[in-house]
Amino acid sequence: MTQLQQLTDLLIKFRDARDWKQFHNPKDLALAISIESSELLEAFLWKPAESVPVEKVKEEIADVFAYLVMLADHYNLDLEQVVREKVQQNEVKYPVDKAKGKSNKYNEL
Amino acid sequence: MTQLQQLTDLLIKFRDARDWKQFHNPKDLALAISIESSELLEAFLWKPAESVPVEKVKEEIADVFAYLVMLADHYNLDLEQVVREKVQQNEVKYPVDKAKGKSNKYNEL
Amino acid sequence: MTQLQQLTDLLIKFRDARDWKQFHNPKDLALAISIESSELLEAFLWKPAESVPVEKVKEEIADVFAYLVMLADHYNLDLEQVVREKVQQNEVKYPVDKAKGKSNKYNEL
Amino acid sequence: MTQLQQLTDLLIKFRDARDWKQFHNPKDLALAISIESSELLEAFLWKPAESVPVEKVKEEIADVFAYLVMLADHYNLDLEQVVREKVQQNEVKYPVDKAKGKSNKYNEL
Numbered sequence: 001m002t003q004l005q006q007l008t009d010l011l012i013k014f015r016d017a018r019d020w021k022q023f024h025n026p027k028d029l030a031l032a033i034s035i036e037s038s039e040l041l042e043a044f045l046w047k048p049a050e051s052v053p054v055e056k057v058k059e060e061i062a063d064v065f066a067y068l069v070m071l072a073d074h075y076n077l078d079l080e081q082v083v084r085e086k087v088q089q090n091e092v093k094y095p096v097d098k099a100k101g102k103s104n105k106y107n108e109l
Numbered sequence: 110m111t112q113l114q115q116l117t118d119l120l121i122k123f124r125d126a127r128d129w130k131q132f133h134n135p136k137d138l139a140l141a142i143s144i145e146s147s148e149l150l151e152a153f154l155w156k157p158a159e160s161v162p163v164e165k166v167k168e169e170i171a172d173v174f175a176y177l178v179m180l181a182d183h184y185n186l187d188l189e190q191v192v193r194e195k196v197q198q199n200e201v202k203y204p205v206d207k208a209k210g211k212s213n214k215y216n217e218l
Numbered sequence: 219m220t221q222l223q224q225l226t227d228l229l230i231k232f233r234d235a236r237d238w239k240q241f242h243n244p245k246d247l248a249l250a251i252s253i254e255s256s257e258l259l260e261a262f263l264w265k266p267a268e269s270v271p272v273e274k275v276k277e278e279i280a281d282v283f284a285y286l287v288m289l290a291d292h293y294n295l296d297l298e299q300v301v302r303e304k305v306q307q308n309e310v311k312y313p314v315d316k317a318k319g320k321s322n323k324y325n326e327l
Numbered sequence: 328m329t330q331l332q333q334l335t336d337l338l339i340k341f342r343d344a345r346d347w348k349q350f351h352n353p354k355d356l357a358l359a360i361s362i363e364s365s366e367l368l369e370a371f372l373w374k375p376a377e378s379v380p381v382e383k384v385k386e387e388i389a390d391v392f393a394y395l396v397m398l399a400d401h402y403n404l405d406l407e408q409v410v411r412e413k414v415q416q417n418e419v420k421y422p423v424d425k426a427k428g429k430s431n432k433y434n435e436l
Contacts, residue, residue: 003112007192014196018203019210023373026158026166030150031372033173034252037146038365041139045358046321046350049135054184057135061181062195064142064173065188072170075163079174083116086171087123094127101128103264132264140263143361147256154249155241155430212373221330225410232414236421237428244376244384248368251391255364259357267353272402275353279399280413282360282391283406290388293381297392301334304389305341312345319346 004079008069015070029071036063113188117178124179138180145172222297226287233288247289254281331406335396342397356398363390 001009015021040060043052072079093106102109110118124130149169152161181188202215211218219227233239258278261270290297311324320327328336342348367387370379399406420433429436 003189007189010193010196014199017205018208020208020212022210023212026161027153028373030146030153031249031368034143034146034150035365035369035372037139037143037173038362041143041358042362044136044139045362046355052135054186057180057184058186058191059195059198061177061186061188062191064146064177065192066195068170068173068177071166075166077163077167077170079170080112080116082167082171083174084119086168086175087119089168090123096126099127099129101131103129103132137264140259140358144256144260144263147253150249151253154253155246221407225407228411228414232417235423236426238426238430240428241430244379245371248364248371252361252364252368255357255361255391259361262354262357270353272404275398275402276404276409277413277416279395279404279406280409282364282395283410284413286388286391286395289384293384295381295385295388297388298330298334300385300389301392302337304386304393305337307386308341314344317345317347319349321347321350 002080004069008073011066011069012073024070024074026071026074029067029074032067033064033071036060036067040064111189113178117182120175120178121182133179133183135180135183138176138183141176142173142180145169145176149173220298222287226291229284229287230291242288242292244289244292247285247292250285251282251289254278254285258282329407331396335400338393338396339400351397351401353398353401356394356401359394360391360398363387363394367391 015024037060040057040063043056043060069079072082094109098109099106124133146169149166149172152165152169178188181191203218207218208215233242255278258275258281261274261278287297290300312327316327317324342351364387367384367390370383370387396406399409421436425436426433
């Protein structure tokens, strides 16, 4: 079993012990990912990154990751595969010679 | 090397080939995670989950994942460890006997 | 008729001409507000505020405002009243002598 | 003085009494708008709109509105004008005969 499958199992076991699958439809999981990302963002609000406590960042990264894994699991997606495919797409959207040193979106390169 | 380290390497290599580290300070990475989560959410806007194309969901999951991995890498965090620790904290915050079948936040249980 | 009522009327008329009320349930309106806020945020991604084009900011502010007004309208809320009440609550949560010059949340003052 | 100018004045007075202008650069204001929108969204998480308490919705609408007004004020924008211009743009992007009864984005009509 891969590392991501093991983490998925851990999170699904946590969810099922609490009978939470009934709430975790994909639309609400997408809401949860967005809400947790915003809590991560809140750690950086009104301050420079240097004064943000790493402990806070760690907790919010874990929350985003957990819901992301559960949404991927809902669709039976292989997260590694999904990421590898997106990187391949981005190789085309952001060719090195055009994108190097620029923060523009692909449609503004 | 673990699966998550391999994916991290892939993403960092993609970033460095484009000389993008200069833009990827942790505050902007937190913005990027939030923005990509919102694009994921947009796939579900005005419609039931059943009519959302999986292809769109896959792409946005990959984008959130990629920036999450890069933020974790910035802080030299071990993502697996971070997730396991959060699950342990949540075992305490959401004890099975109190949280079972309820969607409330821990402070409203 | 107040200025906010006039803007509400304008936005409702735009919506009704397109028969969009059927999509604008309050949950999806909340998604729309969050998604448009994120597009506003995207204008600032990877760059300092100085290099953000005001035109982009204007358009996204308008979008957030429009959905906010429509959500308030759904609940028959008087936006001015809602804002004045919140300011009064915040006077208590953030007393001047404790909050002056500090960016902390009220529970960390 | 218009209703929106009066609300702007109220919010700016609240801010200045606490000496918070120093934190309210436009990038962080955009973060704040996004974070508050996400707290509004959280009111709807895991539940149908009917079971969301209006009091919670009111408070979060006020918070989004407040930061939106302060960001507009930073750029010396006339919010009414900004909204009216966007509605005019949207009349073109979403012509009634094409957009009626459809929830698609303008580029998918």
